[in-house]
Amino acid sequence: MAKAKPIKKAAAGTGQIRLIGGQWRGRKLPVLNSEGLRPTSDRIKETLFNWLMFDIRHCRCLDLFAGSGSLGFEALSRGAKEVVLIEKDAKVAQQLQHNFASLPAAQGKVIHNDAERFLQTPASAFDLVFLDPPFHRELLPNVCQWLEENGWLNDNAKIYIEREQSSESLSLPTNWRLLKDKHAGHVIYQLYQRENAQ
Template structure:
């Protein structure tokens, strides 16, 4: 779930996201009314988690541009061992912590940081990474480069990318193999698998 980083979050007019499967299926979580917040639609989310049906349980997930946390919380509901949600906006991150605390036994952590700065800290490998950055900011190439080069991905990690439709795909590491590719309106979403490089 991406959000624009311009403008702050406000407490007025909160929306909500809905968990669509797993342990907390049907649970609704509040989302701050923050400029540029763009939750992944239920339709796209359902398709994504059908793709990941056999990969979620027991995996370590990174929700790098967390925003509402829709993807990270869905992964927790479906049995992910741990989810780290990275969000730059302090008020949005605070709401993510409240939502995480409302899910009994959920193993997660919310990091209030710029995503690209976070990727320059000491890495621990993740099995699944959600990349849904703010549109029109050209953040994907750098994020993908850091993920691949700095040790953030397990040998066969899967990487989900959600981006605005454009004339060409962003440059990605050569060892990321495209598994799934769909479009919904002006949004493209894809699932890649990392192939281990010796």
């Protein structure tokens, strides 16, 4: 009976993410272990935010599959005006709320909702969207279409996509232009820009 408690604790334990740039550089935030949770590596995150160096300040960001919140919190640390984190898992969303509260004057909110359901609600346009869904669930095609069609993107918005390399080529809105394209191991990560639909 004495051993059961630590085993249960380990299974439902926490990890952490580290903010690598900006005003909270070096700050570590706790992350609940959850199925499918796969925080973006520091190496990929560094590359991404180098790509976004001149775009991140004062922009409104949507982190649609927030998970650890690694991308959204990094954006805030680097000067984003506001970040909205969407997270389906209630306990993970609660941890994101705690992390928000621990960052002085962080502007944004956590919404406990399924990403696909969220995109059917009344839209508010964003300048930057992070799409890093759980792998092997084919969530991206619908999500990308709804972002474009339902009014979630400002003109010239940027969209970051992180996905497994084994997946087939994505069917994306025709007015999304690929700006950057890299891979690390089995992960492809890309940055697109929305051009005004003709």
